Amino acid sequence: MADVVRGAxxxxxxxxxxxxxxxxxxxxxxPGGGPDLLVPVVVTLSFLRGARAGAVIGFVVGxxxxxxxxxxHVIGQYALVMCLIGYFAGRARERAPGAALSCAVACAxxxxxLSAGLAALLxxxxxxxxxxxxxxxxxxxxxxxxxxxxxWVVGRALGTGRSRAVPMRVRGRA
Amino acid sequence: xRDTRGARVVLGLxxxxxxxxxxxxxxxxxxxxxxxxxxxxxxxxGGIERAGANLVRPVRDFVSTMAEAxxxxxxxxxLEQENGRLRAQLAARAMDGQRADQLGRMLGLAGRGGYxxxxxxxxxxxxxxxxxxxxxxxxxTADGVRPNMTVLNDQGLVGRVVRASAHSATVALLTDPASAxxxxxxxxxxxxxxxxxxxxMGDTYVRLRLFDTTVSLTPGQRIVSFGSQEGAPYVxxxxxxxxxxxxPTPGELTKLALARPYAxxxxxxxxxxxxxxxxxxxxxxxxxxxxxxxxxxxxREERRERSGRxxxxxxxxxxG
Numbered sequence: 321m322a323d324v325v326r327g328a329x330x331x332x333x334x335x336x337x338x339x340x341x342x343x344x345x346x347x348x349x350x351p352g353g354g355p356d357l358l359v360p361v362v363v364t365l366s367f368l369r370g371a372r373a374g375a376v377i378g379f380v381v382g383x384x385x386x387x388x389x390x391x392x393h394v395i396g397q398y399a400l401v402m403c404l405i406g407y408f409a410g411r412a413r414e415r416a417p418g419a420a421l422s423c424a425v426a427c428a429x430x431x432x433x434l435s436a437g438l439a440a441l442l443x444x445x446x447x448x449x450x451x452x453x454x455x456x457x458x459x460x461x462x463x464x465x466x467x468x469x470x471x472w473v474v475g476r477a478l479g480t481g482r483s484r485a486v487p488m489r490v491r492g493r494a
Numbered sequence: 495x496r497d498t499r500g501a502r503v504v505l506g507l508x509x510x511x512x513x514x515x516x517x518x519x520x521x522x523x524x525x526x527x528x529x530x531x532x533x534x535x536x537x538x539x540g541g542i543e544r545a546g547a548n549l550v551r552p553v554r555d556f557v558s559t560m561a562e563a564x565x566x567x568x569x570x571x572x573l574e575q576e577n578g579r580l581r582a583q584l585a586a587r588a589m590d591g592q593r594a595d596q597l598g599r600m601l602g603l604a605g606r607g608g609y610x611x612x613x614x615x616x617x618x619x620x621x622x623x624x625x626x627x628x629x630x631x632x633x634x635t636a637d638g639v640r641p642n643m644t645v646l647n648d649q650g651l652v653g654r655v656v657r658a659s660a661h662s663a664t665v666a667l668l669t670d671p672a673s674a675x676x677x678x679x680x681x682x683x684x685x686x687x688x689x690x691x692x693x694x695m696g697d698t699y700v701r702l703r704l705f706d707t708t709v710s711l712t713p714g715q716r717i718v719s720f721g722s723q724e725g726a727p728y729v730x731x732x733x734x735x736x737x738x739x740x741x742p743t744p745g746e747l748t749k750l751a752l753a754r755p756y757a758x759x760x761x762x763x764x765x766x767x768x769x770x771x772x773x774x775x776x777x778x779x780x781x782x783x784x785x786x787x788x789x790x791x792x793x794r795e796e797r798r799e800r801s802g803r804x805x806x807x808x809x810x811x812x813x814g
Binding site: 341342343346347389390391392393444445446455 | 616617618619620626628629630656657659662664665666670671672692762
């Protein structure tokens with residue numbers, strides 16, 4: 321029962337993050353584009369669930385980002401990037417359970433780079449150097465600010481509900 | 495034991511979320527970021543945005559169901575809901591007024607150029623994730639919107655429709671790095687291409703590449719769209735922007751300049767999709783009078799004056 325509720329909460333949280341991203345954050349048109357909510361959400365969920373589930377979560381969330389209107393890029397671009405991010409975050413949990421935050425920060429830096437690299441491989445004019453230099457730094461900066469907050473909030477919300485059989489150190493205290 | 499704890503955590507989480515929503519809406523007042531959510535609920539929305547709003551509702555219902563036990567809390571919740579609803583109505587009225595103004599000005603601009611437009615509203619926007627600058631508007635094929643139609647607002651060129659579904663359409667903005675618009679300098683025939691530079695640190699610029707090196711570019715020169723073949727994706731004569739900085743390009747065959755777009759991309763709201771272009775190129779007649787904000791008789795006068803000067807202009811084809 322608790323698992324069902326938690327699953328529903330996860331799905332709702334992801335959908336809420338997706339819709340918030342385009343209807344609230346996107347419409348503010350903040351300098352540098354504003355924070356990306358989905359990267360920290362995927363990182364946290366994967367960190368809680370492990371590599372295999374992380375990859376699946378990342379893929380599903382990424383695909384949702386690809387098809388969520390408005391979109392004008394190749395579908396699957398984000399599914400791939402997020403899948404990788406999810407997988408590596410899950411691996412990090414299996415290898416070093418205490419490194420939630422540092423892993424999240426690494427993902428925050430890597431995600432925009434990965435998507436930009438993929439866009440460049442696909443011949444997307446948006447991956448031009450001049451554009452990247454202007455976009456990447458604010459993106460990473462926003463991610464670095466939002467990631468710890470989201471990791472802490474989601475980790476706390478989901479980590480507290482778990483049984484003590486699987487001790488989670490996301491909360492900063494095991 | 496575990497179940498009740500889990501349920502309590504969920505309850506606490508959802509209640510906290512409800513409180514955060516209420517606080518944000520309350521503190522934000524008229525400029526509350528949640529205004530957008532109200533629009534999602536109220537307006538005619540398309541695609542996932544509409545579904546998203548429907549998905550958010552069960553969360554709220556769930557919270558209120560869980561909170562039903564103590565009657566005091568229920569009463570507070572009911573009062574808070576009513577408070578929020580009244581606040582939203584107040585804010586919505588003020589916003590409707592702003593929208594009506596924008597719509598009026600946009601239709602005025604469209605009228606000056608002879609464009610037939612379908613008015614729409616931006617319902618969702620994507621910033622940097624994906625590095626694309628695109629927006630979703632609430633008009634679609636049912637309203638006559640097709641891909642590759644020009645989108646403008648009351649200030650100038652906004653972008654073009656890239657995809658259209660029944661009741662919504664995706665617009666690639668002028669600032670999108672993948673968009674390229676054929677452009678012409680005001681009062682002349684020098685043509686070039688305007689490309690978006692994405693969303694930098696708050697400065698929305700576009701880059702003009704002029705094909706004629708013999709022309710001297712100076713800050714303050716104004717750019718209008720040159721117009722594509724058959725007016726798709728861009729019709730002619732829509733104001734694009736003002737040159738702000740000329741970039742030195744020694745040894746190159748083109749000239750580069752940074753221009754500030756007329757359209758304010760940080761507050762995109764009411765837009766118009768040009769469903770039918772003008773029969774004649776409006777040339778420079780759509781450009782606003784230099785540094786004038788009032789739109790009354792002065793504008794009509796200016797239009798007459800400009801159309802007289804640009805009367806020899808014929809429909810310009812090609813480019814894109």
